[in-house]
Amino acid sequence: MIKTIAIIVGAILVVGGIVYVTQSGGPPVDVVTASLAPIQEYVDEQGKTRLPRTYVISMPFDARLGEITLEEGDHVTKGEVVAKIVQEDVEAEYDESKAAVERLAASIRETGDKSVEQTTRQQAEFFVDSMVNTVEAAKTRMTASRSRFEYATTYLQRVQQLIDKGAKTEDDLDRAQLQKVESDTDFQTDALTYQAILSIDAATKLLPSMVSQYIDRKDLSVAVLQQQKAEAEARLRTAELRMQRSTMTSPVDGIVLTKELTSEQQVAAGTTLLEIGQLSQLEVEAEILSQDATRIKPGDRAEIYGPSLGKEAGHGIPMKVQRVYPTGFTKVSSLGVEQQRVLVILRFESGQLAQVLEQHGLGVDYRVQVRVYTEEKAQALVIPRSAIFRDVSGNWQAYAVSGGKLQRRNLQLGLMNDLSVEVTQGIESGDQILISPAASLSDGAKVTPIENSP
Template structure:
């Protein structure tokens, strides 16, 4: 019985001491966690009033609004080009030229053709011989007409004489038969008749010949006039050929002028495509020239973000070696009206819009001097779309989004966490503006995690930002 009592006393003491230990542990935990001097240690930041900017940041590339490509004006041999990339050139400076001999020969040939045709035109225009011949032919026609008229009169006279001789022979023959005329009278009358007939036939033959000759003679002035007319046609053809030759001469001289290629602007040689002398076809590029004082930046902005950008918005420019501080400032010059599809590095199709950033000339010269900035250089641009100088701001990591999209923060009040719904304004990658929900100077958690709960007792460690 006594042994049993001892066992029970020992068990009761163990329970009492166990309870006392638990109470002690609870007191220690309360002192560490729940007392005013304890709590969960958290990192907090203090809301402050200051400037904030909202911006769109994207990669960009330097470019020139206009470059000038020097190409072969015609097919031919180009002389060796001494200019190299980066060589400064002045407007009007000779930068390339074709071989002189190849250009001079066509000009000389075209000039010779023009000279030959002008000489032919001059010779063809001289109708002195033809005019004289025409006058002589006309006089010959007149003379021939008079000769024909005389021959005709002679024929008429011969006919009358033949008729008379024939009639006389008839009378003498009758008288001879009547023994009034002698045989001698009859023979003489017959002889006169024969002579008159022969003379009459000769006159008719001469007249017919002269008429035929007159017909040929009458053609002479016409032939001469036709020859003159043909010369006039030849003259017109020669003048047409001369006009064509003059056009060829002008083309040859124009090619001679274009064979000497000059820079259209003050600038530098961006690219040299050809160096040694060689034969090239028309249109082959030789040089690319641009004015580096006109450098601008082209950035492809997501179409969802470009809606916040306006021409004239300020822009900060960063280089890879100076990321964190801008090396120059510019402004949005223009926004392209049409978007285009671009595949991202992750293989995602994106709709982007080209935005052009303009720089001041002195900024361009400084960038060229300090960073050797040229065409096609990669940069980053930060387009400031809005900004405020007096706003309540806190780190972006302090803001949490609920499942329904509501923004809130964990503030610290009397050593405990308090959930505050907030209304946000401007925001960027680092800061957000709080329009409503917290006041200036309040503590909020720097980066709340999933274990943060309202009402939790905390000890704060304030961080700067």
């Protein structure tokens, strides 16, 4: 029973369709009226927010880091302390370096004092001068002793000759002999004294040189101490620099983007502690296919949209192309295809970023959809993109409806995007154009046009 009813209903529908087609002259088709309208060419691509520069706070040297109380998202001001090394460690190093400099400075003052040595050298010079007279006196005394000895010898010889003649007595001879012995002894003593004084004089003449050499050695010691002091001062400057760097401050007014460490611990030099950025410098980057990037230039109008912003294409947040990178890079798509892409940077319109941040809560590395308008016309003859197709020769064509029949027309196109296309030749304003033509349709076929909104 149910099958019978279904067959009857189907038959009725087929008969009704045949009657409709016969009466209307052809099957119904959707058409739009070609009209003048604005059109834009654009490039659509995924993008993400970024900062042109971030400020990394890192460990300046190996040390023990105190607890960091800041958290991601906290606002900081320029000069605000964001991290701090345990101060007892750097203060102890500074005090030790300072004490070493002061100790060496005292040693230099002590070693550099030459007052005692200068006095000693003056005394030595006086000794040298006085020894000149002493040597002369000893020499004179020795000469006199030699003369007395020579006289005593001559006198003894005379007495011996006079003894033989009876002019002198034995007593005179004894006295002459005694005088000779005494004068000989005096001469030998004075000669030895003279030689000794000569030796003392030679040694005395060395005293000023010895004192000068000692002073020179003190100068060398001072130079060594000064070098040691310079090294100690360098260590002191390093300790002072560490004291300064031990307190790390924010270089800008900004926000904490990342925080790597929290609790107090020993940390190696160069370890990243915090990353600070300025959301007021937020921009958007998009990786554009290189063949599309050639049509983009700085200053082009753009927009961002998508679910994260609650905006649709064509009604997004306006932006401008800031920079197109001069070099591309290879990226593998989700389908495993290697693509050559170029990085394009977009900047917000003046004064708009603060409002966007407040309304949409954008942060760094947020995913957005990017549309860059490469060319625009305020008035052009526009039809839907779905109305055009290519023939076997690759020419663009479309079906126009005239007098209830299809007319295949060759087209010359201008601007084109995903939804619309500009026709510069082949149709006129007001022509009815078939939308999404079926492959079964042909030129001259009868149809019944049904107008659609463009």
